[in-house]
Amino acid sequence: MPSEQAAVIGAGHTRFGALAEGPRALLRECVDLAVTSVDRGLERTEVDEAYLGTLGFNGWQIGNASAVLAEEARLVGAPVTRVENACASAGFALRAGIQAIESGQRSMVLVVGLEKMTDAASRRRRYWLGVSGDTEWERLAGLTFAGVYGLLASRHMHEYGTPPEALAEVAVKNHAHALKNPKAQFRKAIRREEVLAAPRVADPLGLLDCCPVTDGAAALLLTSVARARRYTDTPVRVVGSGAASDRLAVQERESLTSLAASRRAAAEAFRSSPWDRSALSFAEVHDCFTIAELIALEDLGLVPAGGAAAMTLAGETRVGGRLPVNPDGGLKAKGHPIGATGASQAYEVFLQLRGQAGERQIPGAARALTHNVGGSGASATVTLFEAG
């Protein structure tokens, strides 16, 4: 058992999209927003450790990006570590921050996620996305990320009869949710027929089944539950944390319809949690492609294997449904700046569990989950949060 329990007491988030600002300005903005969000104020000298989740897309400060965070957060002198686990970089940075608090070694930790992707030309983009998958057997053979998830979608359809309409519904729902998120990249409703008729990217996935290429950053401030009430009356407690890995190349994995890393991370997170899946108010899951959201619901144990399509088509995952999923628009519509996503998901939880999510507030939201996947499933984190 940890000697302390961690709590989030502040959070900040830039807009997501194709942004004019560079990485330094994005870091500065999200950290400033996180610091000013602390209800009773925080001196930066109180932060005694920081973690930065980033892939370093397009070669930006591929070495020592952590020093840039130290400068822009005005924390020079404090230890800052860069964490890189592809699209799960910030999920793992958050886990490192939670562990630093739980061990009792640190009293205030800053966790930041960042990516600046839209500056790269499309050929370079494919390279930088590809380096998060297997290089020898996948990337050099021409398999893209959309290609990998296209394979998973085909197999899911084959094994469970998952209809294309269920994939399309994930995109329709997440675009509808993003309409109410002022920080989202796409604030545009789409119809199921448009998703089904969109140009193919990697069959059976079309353009509207894919997350976009995005710039953005998000920051979280963590302290212990014991100290949290010095800063706010409404901390958000971390009640479970799990992380796991899997083989890098999809052909080495045990299944094409499930990500073992997600299943393992969820099992670990729920093992230490005081409540079970049925108590969740909502979930933030890693929907980099529409099929990924369906697989996530099954891997996280929120529905039996093969059941996510029916759950989605029945509207259960919409805000207002039985278990809202991705109320901020998800990676699909809010956007997916690779290294920032895990922190962005926790930012949404922070708002929702404090009743500060505005137009998209889920009434009575009290318990939530974030699920962040690295690459095509080689790593994953699951974090459980509770209000108060």
Ligand code: COA
């Ligand atoms: N969803 C909805 N619309 C999208 C979109 C997406 N994912 N990606 C691009 N668009 C829109 C753009 O807004 C633009 O619309 P406009 O003409 O009205 O301005 C249009 O489609 C063309 O945009 P462009 O940037 O030229 O598209 P592209 O063909 O270069 O890229 C993808 C499209 C799907 C290939 C790209 O978004 C992609 O690679 N996504 C996946 C990223 C990824 O793999 N991340 C890691 C996941 S693990």
